[in-house]
Amino acid sequence: MRIVQIIDSLEAGGAERMAVNYANALAKKISFSGLITTRKEGALRGQIDSKVSYLFLKKKKVIDFQSVFRLRNYIKKNKIDIIHAHSSSFFIAVLVKLTLPRIKIIWHDHYGTRSKETKEKNKVLILLSAFFSSIFVVNLQLEEWNTKNMNCSKVIFIPNFTTSGHAHEKVTTLKGIPNKRIIFLANLKKPKNHILILKAFFDLKLNESEWTLHLIGRDYGDDYSDLLKNFIKSYSLENYIHLYGERNDIKYILSQASIGVLASTEEGFPVTLLEYGLENLAVVSTNVGYCSSVIKDGFTGLLFDPFSDDEVKSQLRNLVDNEALREMLGYNLKQSILEHYSEEITIKKLISAYKITY
Structure with missing residues (x-):
């Protein structure tokens, strides 16, 4: 399998950390693991494993054709099978699929609040979900919401994970007394x-x-x-x-x-x-x-x-x-x-x- 993770930024949020975790872990398990950030880099950039293929699209606006074709070229060059799109990055993934119908999109829903939202608030997402091959969710409430509302029949719960990893740098010394x-x-x-x-x-x-x-x-x-x-x-x-x-x-x-x-x-x-x-x-x-x-x-x-x-x-x-x-x-x-x-x-x-x- 040849899979790329897509996320809109590499700031230190939960969805962003999981995109990096997946890319790093898969690099040891499959033939190709990539990670693409669409509009902004951030603190997590330094945590990407050297075995992961990385691309920054420098996306400037909602519909940025230069970014779409940069992504399309990357997918063709690296013979990607699956785009694993996290959170709001589903939009550019669908735009690319319109030019490369063979590519499969998996969308990953990390947004816990969505389970209490209406279909009206998510109408663009629901419309474009017809292009998804599968949806991954991070809790059972999201599994229920996506199964009920999305135009995609495969909704799968995948728990998050973390890794002990390496200590990396030791820069921040906390104030206060140890053990308190x-x-x-x-x-x-x-x-x-x-x-x-x-x-x-x-x-x-x-x-x-x-x-x-x-x-x-x-x-x-x-x-x-x-x-x-x-x-x-x-x-x-x-x-x-x-x-x-x-x-x-x-x-x-x-x-x-x-x-x-x-x-x-x-x-x-x-x-x-x-x-x-x-x-x-x-x-x-x-x-x-x-x-x-x-x-x-x-x-x-x-x-x-x-x-x-x-x-x-x-x-x-x-x-x-x-x-x-x-x-x-x-x-x-x-x-x-x-x-x-x-x-x-x-x-x-x-x-x-x-x-x-x-």
């Missing part, structure tokens, strides 16, 4: 719900026992970001809640923390939980999307309703006060991830799904 650091790995945007964790940190007075909270993720400099910064300043938490922006040395950063949090009001299948687990972090997580399948409450982590201030405070307090519980949950989560969400297991499922299309 809470990490929140998510870009600063809706629906990641950072303010819930900031409020819980303040209400629990965790700063008084020298705990610190560390936000890792892209800062868009918008109203969402301002809300968080104003909260930190208003309650004089500058020495206890730290924003680092987008970082490349995630594995090293996580190795310095004790607790990982995720508070989203909507999720697909957050790779963040897998990354936390591989570094033995005890996790306090929202229960939306596929989170409650990855995190078994009380065994591999603690879950809460992201609309309940009391629940998140109770669960966070449980972990902060109990080091033995943190160690137990961190160990159990890592073992569960190695058993169910390893690269080897997931890539076998992925290749089997490709063969159905192929």
Whole structure:
């Protein structure tokens, strides 16, 4: 098989990380593995394996004929069988298929919120889904929505995975005291719900026992970001809640923390939980999307309703006060991830799904 992953950017988001993970893992398993980013590179550019064929299309507008024909030439030159299009990159994949009918498109839906959206909001996607050979989804709610609404009969659940990989660079040193650091790995945007964790940190007075909270993720400099910064300043938490922006040395950063949090009001299948687990972090997580399948409450982590201030405070307090519980949950989560969400297991499922299309 000769397969190329397509994604619109290489910024550090969940869908982007999975496109890179797939391309890297497949390079060891199939005759050709490629990765194309359409409109923007980013932090993940440096994580692409040297065995992966890489192309940046430099797409400037919604319909950019130069990019379409650059992609078409790449597909012909490398004799690609399948375009694996992630998220919004389906549009350019369909434009190419109109000029190369033999090419097969698999579309990968990572967007957890879609399961609550109407057909009207997704009318372009639904119309163009007639050109898809298969649809991959990251949770069961998305599987149900796509099966019901899309013009494609093959809808397949493929779990996300992460890999321990290499440590890469060690650049970011977290502030605060070892064994008292809470990490929140998510870009600063809706629906990641950072303010819930900031409020819980303040209400629990965790700063008084020298705990610190560390936000890792892209800062868009918008109203969402301002809300968080104003909260930190208003309650004089500058020495206890730290924003680092987008970082490349995630594995090293996580190795310095004790607790990982995720508070989203909507999720697909957050790779963040897998990354936390591989570094033995005890996790306090929202229960939306596929989170409650990855995190078994009380065994591999603690879950809460992201609309309940009391629940998140109770669960966070449980972990902060109990080091033995943190160690137990961190160990159990890592073992569960190695058993169910390893690269080897997931890539076998992925290749089997490709063969159905192929």
